[in-house]
Amino acid sequence: MNTQQTHLIAESVPTVSRREGIATRAQFQTNDDKDMLRAARDLTKDLGEAKPAIYWTDMLVSAGIGYLGMAMAIMSANWALSIVAAVIASLALYRAVMFIHELTHIRKEALPGFRLGWNLLVGIPLLTPSFMYEGVHVIHHKRTQYGTVEDPEYLPLALMKPWSLPVFVLVALLAPIALIIRFAVLVPLGFFVPAVRNFVWQRFSALSINPEFRRKPPTGDFRKRVLWQEMAASLWAIAILLSPLVLDWRPVLIAFAIFSLTAVLNQLRTLVAHLWENEGDPMTVTAQFLDSVNVPPPGRIAELWAPVGLRYHALHHLMPSMPYHDLPEAHRRLNIELGTGSTYEGANHAGMLPLVGRIARSTMIRR
Template identity: 40%
Template sequence: MLHQELAGMNAPLPPSFTIAATSPDALHFSNRDPAWLRQARGIVGDLYVRSPAIYWTDFLLSIGIAWAATAVYFLAPAWSALQIGAFLVASVLFFRAGTFIHEIVHFPPGQMVWFGRTWNLLQGIPLLMPWVMYRNHVDHHSAKHFGSPDDGEYLPLAASPLRETVKYLAQAPLLPIFTLVRFGILGPLSWFHRGLREWVLTATSAAVSNPYYRKRFPKREQSHLTLVEALCFAYLIALAALIYTRAVSGTQLLMAYALMAWTLSLNWVRNLAAHRYDSRGDRMSHAEQFINSINITGQSWLTVLLFPVGLRYHALHHLFPTMPYHNLGEAHRRLSSALPPDSPYHGTGRDSFFAAVGELLAAARDTRAEDSAMTRWRGR
């Protein structure tokens, strides 16, 4: 149905809609795009101006309060309401601050360089998630790779049996172990062994949810990666020294692990509502990528907490990838109001996280093992 609408909406645009020359995403469109997409581009063409003040204020407040709440979490009486509350506040705000990694990789070259460096200092290194590891995100917006085994952020969970979703969720508590092994063992060892280094650069140097993703880390960024690897390793050595001298106890280490695992799990679970996840690995046009993505349109406390920094407008982000997060809400309001009722844009909205995930689970329950799209991913 939506694909038919895409093919049929070729009416000329109203003269009032013009494509803003300042739109960076204009480079990724063509005259062959559906009329509704060209119209949408004109409606939001003035919303590409990024506000450094908003970025700095939002991030510094989020990360500052997160670290303050972490201190309370460690110092409060065990299992007290204060400790539990501090744990929840810290995890939510670390999650919020962490999602700026998504914005950083979409910055044009040379823009807000010190924001990325500060993010690494306050979040990326301490939580073993330097932003350069997310460079693979560009493949997630590629017409060649999106929704395929070569997309590190896509698994065909809706087109595979339910057990694949269970396996995906089961990884979440183990994510801190993966990062510890990556930066505490594999990274440093690979500096001294060329073969191991190539494997590390190909198999363990991308922030992915698709475990079958394999792509060598770009050589042009390799010195950057080595630098942050060294910083992460130095951080882990310092932590090990604190544990050895008993300045940090085993209980505190477990507390830190729990906080990190919970924080990373928030994004892992949120990711289930980002796409339909029903692709079978075939190439998709820009418009088809958008249709396979989801906007969470219902406003609730869960939406605010689980979809920070514009993540609730994930379909809109795939439509206009370089639009700054603080303008996505206004763009969504304009498009929802101005586009006609039969526009595919309206079909991407879901009232809640549970509505989106419910569709995924229902489709997975109806998928037989012999029809699983995951076979193609494993073959990759």
């Protein structure tokens, strides 16, 4: 494991011993479970090397199935077959899109050409180029910013009003329209009106859920990546917008429906990625871990709605740079070593529905 993976684990902090029952975030708001952090470091020293063959194969197969399913959904005259193909396409493209999360953590030299390949095959065609996550997601992992108003990926959903949960999920249905407007309309307009470009960059250039987040201007090599990715996505969005003039509305509408389903799946995953119980105070590493969610085996369905290692989201917060393909083995070792009743067990949950129920009950209890 490299230093990035262990920087959260190696802090010298007071030890909080294991306890009976399941650990909670509130118990570790000011003190870490040093035993768990040390175990996470020591038991995974031989893991952490990104394997290009796994990344490329997984991404290419997922994207290929997704685009094939989309083509079948568009061309089939049988509505039942079209719907099945659209669902398969949405699930496959969802998995392909989720590699954007890996791009923010894995060193570029570990996967030569992967960022460029992913952007050309997935990011730009689906109007989610990697710049929309790079430089943003890392803030979510910063020791003093997680769960605070500065965190672009945190909202205290469990502390909000009950109606906020369905609104949070359903607004994702509008993602295709919002991205088309951003890239096909606002980006070209911003080329002539700097104020529009600055506004779009600050407010609509990050895959964030915190409405108060304002993105800082890009600099250096990152700025160059932003320019070509944004230009390519803008040209593609304009082509999509004009395509009904050449074809008809069916391909665009079906593609939008598939992308909308993909966006809703991601929003549902986001809803249960954390317990969302922090009220804005800085948290210890252990508290961040326990506010995050693992949905480990034996359940299998989590691999569909939390792909590319995201079913081990809490473990990911302990080891942000651990490649997704090593997370199952890291979880297995920690689960065996720390055992029942450990702090580590406190982040393990049964599935999406129990988690949604827990968050929903919390919003109602607090009214």
